[in-house]
Amino acid sequence: MRQLRFGLLLSAMMLVSGAAAAEDVKLAYVGEISGQLAVSGGNFRDGVIMAVEEINAKGGIAGKKIDLQLYDTQSNPSVARAQMQKALDGDVFAVLGPVLSGNVKVTMQMLQQAEVPHLIGGEAADLVTLGDKYLFRTSFGQQVGMPKIVAHMRDNLKAKTVGLIWVNNDFGKAGRDQLKKALDAAGLKLAADISTEPGQMDFAADVVKLKAANADVQFVYSNEEECARIMREIKKQGVKGPYVGDTTLLSQKTIELAADAAEGVQGHVGLTSDAPIKAVQDYKDRFQKRFNYVSDHNGIKGYTGVYAIKYIVEKKLGGKLDRKAFANAMHGLTITPNDEPNILIETSWDDRGEIDRISFLAEVVKGKQTITKILPKLGGGKS
């Protein structure tokens, strides 16, 4: 009898805890915690963690606590698929990540089939063209950023030829193609087109080729660590500038790793914790206090991604955890800082999941990213 009573009590407790778990909003970060893209993925993860901690401290999403699970892709596509399956087996409401475009590509079909919204960090241009109705970006695709950089090179730097050094992965290839397209449209010539490998350590030979091309502008397009190694080699070999790039080249991590070699680097950044916007500065301070390092754009991507989920569930779905309705609501949506202060910057998504925000031209001055110009949003969305 005593055993029966104990058994019943245990069952009741399990039921109660199960019911409580069912009330949680299950989110998963499936991203690059280790491996080649650990810097970017780690920032994204910490942005997600900080947002979840803040939201849970204030009662959760529509009164439901967020249950966040972390899955490490190890920057490896085959591991990414296995980890994504684990996340799906856990019946997640939405997935944040991956950051590596290649890992997004190999996992997006799984999420699309399971009809799970996923807010990605990948920036490869073609990701939003593959017909995935559940995919949403947290930062610009390259097709948005590249024309802005090319306009800067043509109009401000008066460049006629560009020497390009890029990383041969999904992110780099798509970026290279978008840049070439934008250069052709603007009448600029690609004087050097040098492909490098992900995780490459020694860039001496590649930079000799870049130097030999004698282009007006050197364009560096790779992941943060490789960008830093390239810039160190460029300065070592005395390749003349200006040095131009996208968000990764101007990220805080690249600046920290490249040290003096990053000085004078300029380009376009879609997101930056150095943006002259109070909400972003406050976020930067909170992040630094929480994790003891400065967030890069990936941290903002993760952070704002969670707040976008919160806003949509609370304001558009009335607290209902309906994945399909979530995806429908997010297409064509605009969230302003008035709607949700922690979205930081007014953000819109189109019907393909492409994102639109203001963006920035920046330059590295005395080891800091300095915003030189704010570029307007391209279009709008429903609010």
Place this chain on the structure above:
Amino acid sequence: MTDFIQLFVSGLATGGIYALTAVGFTLLWQTSQTINFAQGEFVMLPAFFVLIGMGYFGMPFWLAVVAAMIVTVITLGVIFKRLVIDPMITHGVLPIVIATIGLAILMKEGVREFYGADAWPFPPLAAATNITIFGAALAVQSLVVLAVSIGAVIVLQLFLNGTRTGRAMQATAQNANVARLLGIPVERMILYTFMINAALVMIASLLITPIYLAKFTNGELLGLYAFIAAIIGGFNQMRGAIVGGLLLGVVDNFTAAYISTQYRLVVPLFFLIVIILFRPQGLLGRVEERTV
């Protein structure tokens, strides 16, 4: 032509680092029949000792280097021999190979656990300036790396040939039993070899980390290149390892520049296969015969 000279010099500089690491392979093999598959991680770790000295103890760079050198020689020389090699040495080469592979994983994951998966900046030994020689602008950093590598090897050669201890170490390498009969303290000579290897990896670490940045994965490729260099040059000859390292650095650079970055590892591996097929003792190695 100027591109060729630049590629050649930067290849020699990288090759010098491979050579230093490969020399360690050959030294350990000759004196104790040890193949250290953690050699790449041995190069990775001292950079973190320097960063710990600078970051946690607030030391200036050069003091941190001296402290790291002492810690490296003790941990990767003395302790490595006492804890890993000595208990295994009587069981033959294979257990040592497996143990050092395990050690490599332990070191890599240990650094990742304690220092994180991120890369860290590391101060270069020279400023990022250039000097022009024969019309080619050569990076002073590359020349310093090359000079330090060659200097370290020359000092090692002078020590081995010009001192009593060095000659005793050579005798130990040639035939430990005869050396023992001649009254040479063989065990101590082997220990010295491990300490010298630790000093060499420390120097290699100082030279390579400003280029690679300090990261827990740095040893993977470096260990492989150094191993290939040692085999190409001759695993039982120190000068073979030097030639193998320099050759590999230059070939690697020319492959990346004139063929493709994607195939830069293919050419060294192709060399390795050719050498194993047609000259298994390596370019400068000597044929060894063993009783079975």
